[in-house]
Amino acid sequence: MPPRSQLWLLAALALAGVVSAFSGRLDSYVLDVAMGVGINIVLAVSLNLINGFTGQFSLGHAGFMAVGAYTSAMLTTTLGTKLGGSPALLQWVLFPASLLLGGLLAALAGLAVGAPSLRLKGDYLAIVTLGFGEIIKVVLQNVDAVGGARGLIGVPAYTDLFWTFGAAAVTVYAVWGLLNSAYGRGFLAVADDEVAAEAMGLDTTRYKITAFVVGSFFAGVAGGLYAHLKGYLNPGGFDFNKSIEIVVMVILGGMGRHVGVIIAAVLLGVLSETLRSFGDYRMIIYSLLLIVLMLTRPQGLFIWPLWKKKST
Amino acid sequence: MKPTFQLPRRGFLAVLATAIALATGCKPSGESGGGAAGTGTIKIGEFASLTGTEAAFGQSSHKGTQLAIEEINQSGGLLGRKLEHLTEDNRSTAGESATIVKKFISREKVVAVLGEVASGRSLEAGPICQAAGIPMVSPSSTNPKVTEIGDHVFRVCFIDPFQGKLLADFAKRTLKARKVAILSDVSAPYSVGLADFFRQRFIAEGGEVVVEQKYASKDKDFRAQLTAIKAAAPDAIFVPGYYTEAGLIVAQARQLGLAVPLFGGDGWEAPELIQIAGEALQGTYYSTHYSPEAKSTEVRSFVKAFQARFNGETPDAMAALGYDSAMVLADAIKRAGSTDGSKVRDALAATKDFPCVTGKTTLDASRNATKAAVIITVKDGKFSYLETVEP
Numbered sequence: 001m002p003p004r005s006q007l008w009l010l011a012a013l014a015l016a017g018v019v020s021a022f023s024g025r026l027d028s029y030v031l032d033v034a035m036g037v038g039i040n041i042v043l044a045v046s047l048n049l050i051n052g053f054t055g056q057f058s059l060g061h062a063g064f065m066a067v068g069a070y071t072s073a074m075l076t077t078t079l080g081t082k083l084g085g086s087p088a089l090l091q092w093v094l095f096p097a098s099l100l101l102g103g104l105l106a107a108l109a110g111l112a113v114g115a116p117s118l119r120l121k122g123d124y125l126a127i128v129t130l131g132f133g134e135i136i137k138v139v140l141q142n143v144d145a146v147g148g149a150r151g152l153i154g155v156p157a158y159t160d161l162f163w164t165f166g167a168a169a170v171t172v173y174a175v176w177g178l179l180n181s182a183y184g185r186g187f188l189a190v191a192d193d194e195v196a197a198e199a200m201g202l203d204t205t206r207y208k209i210t211a212f213v214v215g216s217f218f219a220g221v222a223g224g225l226y227a228h229l230k231g232y233l234n235p236g237g238f239d240f241n242k243s244i245e246i247v248v249m250v251i252l253g254g255m256g257r258h259v260g261v262i263i264a265a266v267l268l269g270v271l272s273e274t275l276r277s278f279g280d281y282r283m284i285i286y287s288l289l290l291i292v293l294m295l296t297r298p299q300g301l302f303i304w305p306l307w308k309k310k311s312t
Numbered sequence: 313m314k315p316t317f318q319l320p321r322r323g324f325l326a327v328l329a330t331a332i333a334l335a336t337g338c339k340p341s342g343e344s345g346g347g348a349a350g351t352g353t354i355k356i357g358e359f360a361s362l363t364g365t366e367a368a369f370g371q372s373s374h375k376g377t378q379l380a381i382e383e384i385n386q387s388g389g390l391l392g393r394k395l396e397h398l399t400e401d402n403r404s405t406a407g408e409s410a411t412i413v414k415k416f417i418s419r420e421k422v423v424a425v426l427g428e429v430a431s432g433r434s435l436e437a438g439p440i441c442q443a444a445g446i447p448m449v450s451p452s453s454t455n456p457k458v459t460e461i462g463d464h465v466f467r468v469c470f471i472d473p474f475q476g477k478l479l480a481d482f483a484k485r486t487l488k489a490r491k492v493a494i495l496s497d498v499s500a501p502y503s504v505g506l507a508d509f510f511r512q513r514f515i516a517e518g519g520e521v522v523v524e525q526k527y528a529s530k531d532k533d534f535r536a537q538l539t540a541i542k543a544a545a546p547d548a549i550f551v552p553g554y555y556t557e558a559g560l561i562v563a564q565a566r567q568l569g570l571a572v573p574l575f576g577g578d579g580w581e582a583p584e585l586i587q588i589a590g591e592a593l594q595g596t597y598y599s600t601h602y603s604p605e606a607k608s609t610e611v612r613s614f615v616k617a618f619q620a621r622f623n624g625e626t627p628d629a630m631a632a633l634g635y636d637s638a639m640v641l642a643d644a645i646k647r648a649g650s651t652d653g654s655k656v657r658d659a660l661a662a663t664k665d666f667p668c669v670t671g672k673t674t675l676d677a678s679r680n681a682t683k684a685a686v687i688i689t690v691k692d693g694k695f696s697y698l699e700t701v702e703p
Contacts, residue, residue, distance in 0.1 A: 033411065153439075154439070232439065237405065276400060279399075
């Protein structure tokens, strides 16, 4: 990995900090959409590691997001009042700790789901992850301690531009760094031809599980950010449709492409809000746009250069 | 392969460019007009489930609100200013209401927020209104937690504890039931809450809940639960869910030969219920906020105006509550003599015996409405008024 990449990460973090410092000038609607976009990037890039680069098909990203969201929200709501302390202190110490814990628990869930099912080949993973996502949702609906179907109320609003775009930068850095390491080339080998990769002595199952666990970790972090952005969690928000939304970002951006997926995450986050002026026809136009985009650019929207076919 | 790995740098650029664009390009707009300035229109923001799973409720409620605001504007508006009604759809999904309400408050500078039917979405929007000091009036979110958010969140409907208690009394007195089965929707806060309050009251009154079964929204087959219920031989079955599932449950219960009465809460209230279950609804009951057949002058003039405005459609309870929410808010703005958030809030809190379509409404200390409820039964494929229950 070239040393310049660390510089890029630092620059991105610094910029997120600077922009965040001036975020008081923005109205809360723009901030909400911008942070939603940041969370989208974390989700899309982490799913891209699983679905794009490693060639697996996960439909349960919203489930891992839910694990992270509820874990971190429970931590800040229960510990936040007990610890006391100033809101700033809680936001800078407790909140990142809760994001990390949310990510770790999501990664653990990823390991639990991935370890048995990733030994399988083909479409089985899609079905297993789909099932997992639904199980998480139903479990959350039935656990009174986290509000059950009514939802979890009173999550403090700790998420700001710095945390969302900081997390987005770290996610991009981590996924990119992992893929560009000597070890990481194995992910692409698994995606290209699993049998050939195995013949070359790669432990393909291990690669798949690694991708899955790392992807789940960042999905959990994104969930934590989401919880502290919206201030309220409802299990219904982490259903199958949410997973599909993330899959759409990855496919639209071009499976296994870095920039395309990021642009798609930004585009879809902003698009559904800008289309509000169409009123009742909003979702029809949104869906039509997706159909047209997929028909005209099946290789992904943002493949560089734009006029060239996907080379791999 | 090489080009792929040069892309990440542009990836960072894309993130940065977006952040910059968002930070610099989108300055707050709409600072002129509206707000507390005293000129221009008075903006009211309504967030609603216009599409998605609760669209039937959302659309009804929206039409009622629309009618109320049009009527107010025709009679000259409020404080010498016209009302401007802004509506945004949240697709019946979690996450969107927060964004919409932030848009209303920071962009549009609304005076107050109206919404929502579903408690889950009101719980999401409420804290944002509370933090911004903007009053919010929910037309028909019945979960108790909604108004517990804070002193800026109100509702014009009765709440689940009242409805649960009322249904328990109804089951005991009118249905003469001693043994009741409950079939509730675990994925809906509304259903779980209503089941709890019903159970408490019914058992306290000497009744017995012989079996409790559960389902989740969007389920289609309830035969397993109904068979278990049939085995327990209850006198009546309580189904505190929404109309889609309730309709299917009623139809399947009759197919399985369960002839006992089925009853539910205001979640049953939708014309779709009859489309789904048809003849099977004979001998079913539900409690709701209002009946278009009631004789009061408010109800008659509302039904007439609604039918004239929306091609002869008969307004349901959600439409009546949507109408009432806007009317109660307008009355508060008029009494406050100001569009200032805290003054409107104080005026809302002081609402007493306001003549609503859904009955005389008083907002109590916990910002909930105390008012009468009606019991509706289904006769020959039509909703028919049975009785009014005072609080």
